[in-house]
Amino acid sequence: LLLDDIRASCIMDIREQFPLTPIETTLEIADMLSIPHPKDPKTGEPIVMTTDFLVIVTSADGGRRLARTLKPSADLGSPRVIEKFEIERIYWETQGVDWGIVTEREIPQSLVGNLRSLQGCWDTDNLPAVAVPQIERIEAELHRALSDKSIPLFQAALDCDGRLGFENGTSLAVAKYLIATRRWDIDLHQPIKTEENLDILVRGHGSTEMAPER
Known part of the structure; x- marks a missing residue:
């Protein structure tokens, strides 16, 4: 589900x-379920x-939040892990947020690495001082250059x-922005x-807009 949401969304x-x-x-929630709430092992x-x-x-249907917990599949047999998951699940359910568990079986490490490297790149506030028209110019130039498959991205x-x-690094930052915003x-x-x-694979799926205030 997480991968499908990533593919279908910005x-x-x-x-x-x-x-x-x-x-x-x-x-x-823990009290309602009659299970111990996680505690600091030193202070209790x-x-x-x-x-x-x-x-x-x-x-296309608007914005939403997805809560995902990563866990090795081998840990899913632990009763204590399941108890903590239940607290987490109910917490997000009360918030109206889609929650789920993701194991190494569902999400390749290469995808995790890419998402980490793109973290924050969708926000124009994190770009060098470039305006939207300049982003469009950079996008066109980069796309033209990368059509030559012998040229690496950094070059x-x-x-x-x-x-x-x-300034050096500006176009690379814009490239990551274009990927992050799809x-x-x-x-x-x-x-x-x-x-x-x-x-x-596909060009022009997303949009070049200023990130919303948070």
């Missing part, structure tokens, strides 16, 4: 180790639980910076390597 933000607050909510005090990833996406980006008069659709199961050419 990722706006990914937040790691998202806290399940206020802690009183998870304490109440209840601790704030977290969800590994909160993914904020936009799609195409450096050449683009030189031709358009931007203006450029690529195979995220393949590691993104700047020393290799970038195979753009």
Whole structure:
């Protein structure tokens, strides 16, 4: 489900180790389920639980949040792990957020690495000082350069910076922005390597818009 959502949506933000607050909510859920709430092993005090990833996406039917917990499949047989999952599941259910468990069977490490490398890249606030029209110019130049499959991404980006008069690194940052916002659709199961050419499967799927305020 997570991979399908990533393919069908434009990722706006990914937040790691998202806290399940206020802690009183998870304490109440644990009490309702008659199971122990996670505690600090040293102090014995209840601790704030977290969800590994909160993914904020936009799609044709609007925006939504996806909460996903990563866990090795071998741990799913642990009764204590299942208890904590149940607290987490009910917490997100009360928030109206889609929650699920993802194991190594569902999500390849190459995809995890790509998502980590693209974290924050969908936000224009994290780009060098370039306006939307300049992003469009860079996109056109990069796409033209990368059509030559012998040219690696980093070289195409450096050449683009030189031709358009931007500081080195600007075009590479824009390339990551285009991937993160799905203006450029690529195979995220393949590691993104700047020393290799970038195979753009579909161009122009997303949109070049300023990120919403958070």
